[in-house]
Amino acid sequence: METELEIFDDADTLAAGVSEGLVRRISELQRESNTKIVSVCLTGGTIAGKVHELLGAELADGPVDPYRIALWWGDERFVPTGSEDRNAEPAISALTPAGLDQALVHPMPSSDGVDLDGAAQAYAAELGDTVFDICLLGIGPDGHVASLFPDHPSLAAGGEDAAARVIAVRDSPKPPPERISLTLPVINASQQVWLVAAGQGKAEAVAKAYRQDPSVPAGRVHGNEATWYWLDRAAAADLD
C-alpha cells in the first residue's frame, strides 16, 4: 500500500489540484473499461466545497463521462433537507450540471420523516457491499474523519471492528449533534483514500494522521491500493 503526498501553496491551489486529480483518476478508470462505473465517496467540509465547485466545471467539459460516476457520502449531518448544514446538497448542486446519472447519486438521508437509526440502516442497505474507487475525507482539527470523532462513542462504534457499515452518531462534539457516518471497515476497503486538509489549524492532526497515530481517527484510515494526502503548506507544516 503506497502513501502519496501532494502539497500546494494554499487552499485554492489545493482544491484545484484535488479536482484535477479526480478527473485524471476517474478518466483513467473509465478508459480501462467501457462499462466501468467509478464509485466516488465525497466528504463534507470547507475545502470539499471548493473542490466540488471546480469539479463540476471540469466534469462538464473534460475527458470524464459524468454519467458513469456513482456518488456516495462518507458522512452527513442529520438535519432537514435544505438545511445549510447538509453535506450532500451543495455538492449535488455543484456537480449535477455536469450531467450525472441521478440514479447513481446516493446522498445519506436527511432528518425529514425518519429517525436517526433508521436512516443509518437505510443507507447501509443502499450501500450494500459497494467498494469505493476513491474515498475523499476531510480532516477536522481534532483529527476526525467522516463523523468518527476521537475519544467519542462514534469511534468505538465505527472503528476497525465495527459490526455495522453505517452508524448513527449522537452528541457529536462538532455541531450539529446528530449525524450518520460510514465506519472504518467501509472506508478502509476503498481502493484509494484521499485525505484533504487546508490551514494551519489542521497541521497537528495531519501530522498525527500521516504517522498513523491511532489516537486520531485520521491516523486509522488507509486505502487498499494507496493513501493520498492532499494538503496546503499550512496544513503540512508539522510533517517531519
Ligand SMILES: O=C1O[C@H](COP(=O)(O)O)[C@@H](O)[C@H](O)[C@H]1O
Ligand atoms: O463536520 C464535518 O467536518 C469534517 C471536516 O470539515 P472541515 O470544514 O474542517 O474541512 C468533514 O470532513 C465532514 O465531512 C463534516 O461532516
